Amino acid sequence: LNTARVESLRDNINRPTRKISYPKNADGTPVYTSEFFGENVFHLQQIAKALPKPAYASFLKQMRGRQALDRATADAIAHAVRIWAMDRGATHFTHWFQPQTDTTAEKHDAFLSLKSTFTAAGEEVTAIDAFSGSQLLQAEPDASSFPSGGMRSTFEARGYTVWDTTSPMFIQEGPHGTSVLYIPSVFISYNGDALDEKTVLLRSTEQISKACCDLLSLVESVPVGAQPKTNHVFTTLGTEQEYFLIDRSLYSLRPDIKTTGRTLVGNLPPKHQQMDDHYFGRIPSKVMATMSEAELELFRLGVPVKTRHNEVAPQQFELAPIFEEASLAVDHNLLTMDVLSKVAHKNKLKVLYHEKPFKGVNGSGKHCNWSMSTDSGENLLDPTVKPETNYRFLLILVSVLHAVQQHGALLRTSIASSSNEHRLGACEAPPSILSIFLGQHLTEVLNSIEESRPIKNFSMPEIQTIKLGGTALDVKVASLPSIARDLTDRNRTSPFAFTGNKFEFRAVGSKQSPSFPVTILNAAVASALQDVSAALREQMGSKPFPSDADKLAVIKQFIVKTKNIRFEGDGYSDAWIAEAEKRGLPNIKTCPEAFEQLIAPHHLSMLTKLGIFSNSELTSRYFIMNERYAKDLLVEANTMRTLLAQQILPAAFEYRGSLAQSVQLLNAIEGESQSPELEALKALTPVVKKMQAAIVGLDEAIAKLHTIHDDAVAEAKAASDFIVPALQHARIIADQLEVLTADKYYPIPRYSELLWF
Template sequence: MSHLSELFGSMVFNDAVMKEKLPHATYKLLKKSIATGQSLDLNVANIVANAMKDWAIEKGVTHFTHWFQPMTGVTAEKHDSFISPTGDGQVIMEFSGKELVKGEPDASSFPSGGLRATFEARGYTAWDPTSYAFIKDGTLCIPTIFCSYGGEALDKKTPLLRSQETINKQALRILRLFGNEEVKEVVTTVGPEQEYFLVDKELYDQRKDLIFCGRTLFGAKAPKGQELEDHYFGTIKPRVAAYMKDLDEELWKLGILAKTEHNEVAPAQHELAPIFTTTNAASDHNQLTMELMKKVATRHGLVCLLHEKPFAGVNGSGKHNNWSISTDTGVNLLDPGKSPRENPQFLLFLCAVIQAVDDYQDMLRLSVATAGNDHRLGANEAPPAIVSMFLGDELTEVLESVLNETEYDKKEKINMEVGVHVLPRFSKDTTDRNRTSPFAFTGNKFEFRMLGSSLSVAGPNIVLNTIIADVLEQFADELETADDFKTALHDLLRRTLKEHKRIIFNGNNYADEWVEEADRRGLLNLKSTPEALPYFVSEKNISLFTKHNIFTEIEMRSRYEIMMESYSKQINIEALTMVDMVKKDILPSATSYIKELCDTAVAKKQFTPLATCSFEEILVTKLSSLCDQLYKKTEELDGLLLHAKEHTEVCDCAMFYKNEVFAVMQQVRGLADELEVNTAKQYWPYPTYSELLFSV
């Protein structure tokens, strides 16, 4: 592409556009407002709104929307046109500062966890000037927060912005202790790697489970899966490559830094990785990325599946959250430098992360808890549900030397020897990587690997920002009052490592031995969403988030209700879909095949009494037994769904779905999948795994 520089960000009202379109004084006032967090004067907002409107109209736009992120996990928008009547039967195109900074969507129809009753409809959206406006599908989209009439946050952006302010405040306190007065702002950055599946749309349209649930509820394993490991990083097929090219262009128009794309482990699975950016922008960009992945797929006769486990028997999809913390002067505070043992500032920030992850394992685990993600965690394809940290040999040895007050024998760089002299010489890293760790240090950032592929990255990063800010505050409180800073710092580092080193594990997180070892260390193992979510409203965690003004207690309890209800609703939808598929499609198809087998046996006997019918007799007997069992189990599942309505408390209801409903769903699936492998292809009502995974 010859004009990539012109394409990139062409649909974004970014800093370069604002410099061009706004009067210099207005531009400076807007930038000052963003930098200081002060409200924008309405007169300034009017000028910005008019310039934004003119820019959008130049690109053929007629409508605008406040683009926000309610608790549904996806984005929301209500479109309004720029037209305004003139009184003479004509219209002009107008967009005021008031329309830019505030909107009023209906708040009662979004998840609120009891914060809003149906008759209490008023809600507000408010412009987030730290996130650029953009054009999508011919509409000017203005990123906003979303709150209720009472001011409670009903979205994911508001608490994320609060968490960023909190970690900025506490990190600056630490930097001042080291004599750093130049830094004015500290930001966290994120680069979320996005895994996904692509399937043929014609096949997708024949699967009710994919349409209603995003995953296959039935499906026998294909003869070939991922066991040959030939798909990972393999040659990208032409149809997929065309999709990726189209997707890149759409993302680049929106200023999204799509960088890396490749085949993932499972057949039909792929990954897109962006360059990191500020956490707020990264969260917005990832929501747009997921939306565009689906839209672009339809242009190519494909469907993009973002469910964590669309297919049993092959790897599911995650979203690796690469988190770091940096200054406005360009310094990465998690960069150990050449001599981490002699870098006390780095060691202090590292110890803050270690303590935060140990103290708030529960919050990190529940921040990724969904019905879909429960299929992955602990299944030897993703990290276990046990939170731990990987630091690698070098950093672990550095910390051991700090803890034990011993000299550190610095590792020297070693040149790689591969036995081919013509190849360029390069040095290998001083430590390996660990792909089984939930929270791994990867050079100058932490890779939080537990996120599910469909999850908004806002939630986990709210937690990361807040828990680390909380520990930084504790450190600052202690060190600011110390008589001797160096001695206090030395003692603080040693004490932190001694009290929290249990969270560090550099071994195989998939091994059964680690589960036993983690239990001995006292680490939590919250295997499912209903087991994890109650920790959100524990006294410790309510105190944490209310102390830092990330959530009010009411906001936390409402989110707990929403997350629990979402889990139950998802399992309920899947169970209802299962019942529908069995009764309307699978059993009728299987009995039709049984009838053909019976008719064939009768025809053979009529043709000649000497003909044997053992094949038909055995298979009819087997299929009939499976149909009977499947029908009984499906009826049992149907009955459980009626009983589920009796559970009015959200936690009890979710546990019932997990322990009772989901358990029977697994049995229904087992019977149906056995029916599939014994039923002639022309009778089976759905495309098989062989077709779905290998057709693109």
């Protein structure tokens, strides 16, 4: 066997599982999770403690966007947080922000400062620790190397990070017992344009709040001038994060996974996921060790990670938090991904967040569970017991239907990337067609309203129970209690499904930041809510408030209008693709087509009218997406080319050499001119030739991209047209060669090794 592979496997087997100790009280008893949860977070209570009452009140007003933060308050908070952080070992602080790279960015500065005093004896320099209000509020990283889509040229590279007061500061441990103070921030240009993911998310949240409060004031009949019941609405988000974990020493022998996050070559082992024995199976001990170490750190960071389990594919896992306000949930998802990677590294494992690291088994998504909540904590998508008369719920529901119908193509854009493209429609993820699944119960509710008839059989008792005490065979299991039945059924094949009291946007990719998809969803729903409010106003005419009949009429109007995006069947089937086409639903197959939607007039005007994006922010994002896609594929093509030319092909040559030698020897000794070795050699030769041709094909595709200059859109198109098929073709040949080459010569770890602990 190839020695590097053997050593890696041996290393994997001999490595002990890393042990960490969970917090213990002085008497050795465990500290409960709730007691240390959030201990590395600088909470509002701490700000309250640090500030005089009026200053704290003005800080709260600032947080809610009602006034600017004054210098004295900022200084007081900065002082308090520095002492708090330094007492916990912090030596540095950093603004922590989210450029359009799907990851976070940070640049550390020490609290250390020098202070000069001038005396008769001359200048005296002393070292002090300092952190001012203005350092807390704003920093100016050199922004020239972040993606900007041409919005800034390098000579005007100023970018500012500004403290996002809605997300709490926290410390993260560094090496040697030190730590760093993290200040969640937005990232904007000199002209105030959003350069990041967070600014637009915050804007979209504002808009959805405004639009929703307006609708609620109509629905709840709030007289003009009176205090409305709901002053603020926020979106809630719970991100189910899927990922793969593989051995790090094997990973280090795979140049493709290292540079592109996925395997560019490789055949499935005989057994992978077909037995369904990995899903919810026993969690391997090395994985458990990694998960719980990461969870410990995340608990301390105030990230409410709740669920962990094995996923469908071998080595695939999932982690889900308790939902939170969307922008905080995004921060926490990015933090989770980061902490998990770091901890896996310490455990000699590697996390793969790519949407499709292995061909032929399930890929990974990031299901975004989304809803809206009032400031008093009411979930606006909770149908309650009698949804058919809950007009508030129905109006919100049809708004979401309307949003997805109007801007489904834009939602498709928000999840478009070269990596997610491998997953969408590949039998474990919904296709590229955006449709909504509502479930039997709600579908009947909407149908009955549409047909102006009473609801069928669905006047549900408060809780339906399933009785386990007797079955058709009359086998009684009296020892089992009765259980409550969930009123919503499930459809894993839908890209956007109603799951009881929230929607689940399932098409989102595991690797991407949830920020952009949620921003687009918020925007589309905000715009839809405006349309629904306008329809209500029209319907009620000169009355001060809509009657129930008015509400029902508007609900019905939108039910009829949005019918074509409701789909309850199998989203993975070919029949659906044909049906969707008949219904006129867009089926956007490639990324460049998806990116186009961002600047399509219908979507662009919605986003700019709401002020969530400016025209230039949208065009810049459009260029960034195209540029990134082309670059991703170019990196893949170059990685593939090197892997094939320098590792896979030479291995085949070596094997051929050994066969040729045997043939020669056998011929000399036995006079055997048609030895089996010769047969093997002959089988290998045409595939080796095809491999050489495939490498030339890759070179040609790469060269085509290099002839395009300064035109990201053309580059993306060329990447999609030439590099994607060249990669696919080269892979087919490489996989044939893997089968024909003796294992001893095969240079990189195989799927059978990567997908097994």
